[in-house]
Amino acid sequence: MASAEKTEECPFADIFNEDETERNYLLSKPTCFIIFGKPGSGKTTLARNIAQAWKCIRVEALSVLEEHIATETETGTMSLLMSGHSIPDELVTRLILEKLKSPEVSHFGYIITEIPSLAQDTMTTLKQLDLVKNLELQPDVIINIKCGDYDLCQRVSGQRQHSSTGYIYNRDQWDPEIIESRRRRKKDLPKDGKAEEEEEEEEQEEE
Numbered sequence: 001m002a003s004a005e006k007t008e009e010c011p012f013a014d015i016f017n018e019d020e021t022e023r024n025y026l027l028s029k030p031t032c033f034i035i036f037g038k039p040g041s042g043k044t045t046l047a048r049n050i051a052q053a054w055k056c057i058r059v060e061a062l063s064v065l066e067e068h069i070a071t072e073t074e075t076g077t078m079s080l081l082m083s084g085h086s087i088p089d090e091l092v093t094r095l096i097l098e099k100l101k102s103p104e105v106s107h108f109g110y111i112i113t114e115i116p117s118l119a120q121d122t123m124t125t126l127k128q129l130d131l132v133k134n135l136e137l138q139p140d141v142i143i144n145i146k147c148g149d150y151d152l153c154q155r156v157s158g159q160r161q162h163s164s165t166g167y168i169y170n171r172d173q174w175d176p177e178i179i180e181s182r183r184r185r186k187k188d189l190p191k192d193g194k195a196e197e198e199e200e201e202e203e204q205e206e207e
Contacts, residue, residue: 030109032137037145040156043113056109064095089122100135
């Protein structure tokens with residue numbers, strides 16, 4: 001009887017309790033992404049934009065290896081590189097899986113672009129997909145980018161990589177003829193105040 005009276009004292013829950021809402025949000029599963037697509041289809045660009053918008057962690061082989069080399073962990077990556085050998089795919093896959101289990105990824109979520117890999121010497125595509133299915137943090141959004149082979153050849157042949165940063169630029173970002181023709185088209189169009197500001201911003205970005 002006493003328990004019934006206690007429950008009747010507060011029959012409604014406070015849905016505007018900010019502390020409880022924040023606690024539920026922090027304990028909830030983060031949003032995770034995985035992107036499929038052939039090389040040159042724009043997976044890296046899309047992953048970069050999604051990571052900036054959703055504040056999730058991009059888990060890629062290069063970034064994971066650089067992190068292990070910087071921290072000098074005992075994975076053998078530095079000794080392999082110093083001896084001139086390539087890093088085996090088994091080690092790269094293991095490091096990626098360890099990164100997915102890190103507290104940082106568990107809090108912010110992840111975005112993967114390199115699984116499944118086209119190189120099936122170590123693990124077939126079906127085994128890689130089974131590996132994704134058995135992850136502790138299951139992907140919430142799966143994006144499959146499809147692009148024709150001719151368009152992929154045009155995109156890849158027009159890409160240039162910066163020597164120091166490693167950033168990859170498309171043809172419309174580095175070709176002077178395309179940039180100049182774009183500027184001419186914008187000059188011919190009628191301008192207003194907002195269009196001029198946008199044009200100045202784009203010119204600054206191009207520079």
